[in-house]
Amino acid sequence: MDNFFITRAGRLRERWREAFPDACVAETVAGSLDNKLVWLDASFLERQELDAMIERCTAAGANVVVLSPTPAEADAVRVMARGARGYAHVFTRADTLRQIPIVLERGGVWLEPGLMASLLRITERLHALSSGHSGDLSSLTEREKAVAQLVGGGASNREIAQDLDITERTVKAHLTAIFEKLEVRDRVQLAIRVRDCLN
Amino acid sequence: MDNFFITRAGRLRERWREAFPDACVAETVAGSLDNKLVWLDASFLERQELDAMIERCTAAGANVVVLSPTPAEADAVRVMARGARGYAHVFTRADTLRQIPIVLERGGVWLEPGLMASLLRITERLHALSSGHSGDLSSLTEREKAVAQLVGGGASNREIAQDLDITERTVKAHLTAIFEKLEVRDRVQLAIRVRDCLN
């Protein structure tokens, strides 16, 4: 895979040259990039410019890795969703950079270490909330529904117990059952779920 | 990296043996797995069992790849968020399987082709939904808004701390300020408030 660095700096950063001595450098992309590896330096680039660049490169058949001066989660998500296959810091060390083409060639994806984990955690959380969007309180028993509704109203266990005239312990028992059935972790996620259901 | 296949089938599937002739096979995990590559066959495994297995393996220092009989986006997210580094179909071809350790060794992550893209697209959409609209949180400082949004997404204090790269204690400090400003008692009511703002 041939390496192309696209940067406003007009020159290869030292680390890049060290990693890939015979890489090409340019300020913009042109022509077919089939099976090429394009490194996009996001420094001095507006969001839209970067997005457009990614789109052009992937359309031209390239594998795209974005090098950001300020790696951030939301940024990584945006960039990868637009077709980039990798996301790293511009100052990533040469020997690390060299690993990236190897990973990509084998169908892998490369993300700034740590970013991946936190990214997936967020995804999971959002996923849990939106995918269970089936509005399903129907799997709950009458009593459980009552408890769930109250939680959705922001009530504490003690308040729920008083409202339903049962023990706090019983409220907890119902909650445990509810969490299990709706596959949520705690009352916050339950509250969110309940309120989304009565849209 | 030594290969361990954990499967209920009790034997190596042909493709696995073809890919890694000298791999070990077992029905369960034991001992230190430092720097080992553990392949978890998700067939015939309950969700909880799989999760527990992943946790045990990663805790023991292993790299975990989950092989699913029915690859799905939500499943992949769950599994990766729990610490797996790869996710593939159980019937993945031998030559493709062999690429995976190479990717992992170099800090990459391996996902069933196509899964990654659609996964990130969804993440982005959800991200936009939950971060774009900030309703009547105008009295909050930037940092407080960030915390509030995450609570609205159902995050725990620990998760918020990790996401924002601060201490749990700081999260609590922000929360105390938020509760005061928005006149809510706890995170449940805050979550409700936040979500009502962006309906």
Place this chain on the structure above:
DNA sequence: TGAATTCCTGCCCCAAAGTACAATGTGCTT
């Protein structure tokens, strides 16, 4: 320069939430 925010953090404490394990009772179905 000093005052005021905002952000970050530590230690300690207490209350609330949630889990594990166990048990009782009621009513309905097979």
Place this chain on the structure above:
DNA sequence: AAGCACATTGTACTTTGGGGCAGGAATTCA
């Protein structure tokens, strides 16, 4: 009669959440 789902409660335990008190660091503003 036996089995099952549901509701209820208990004891004891671990984990989170939240707050009081105190302080450091950075920024801005008068």
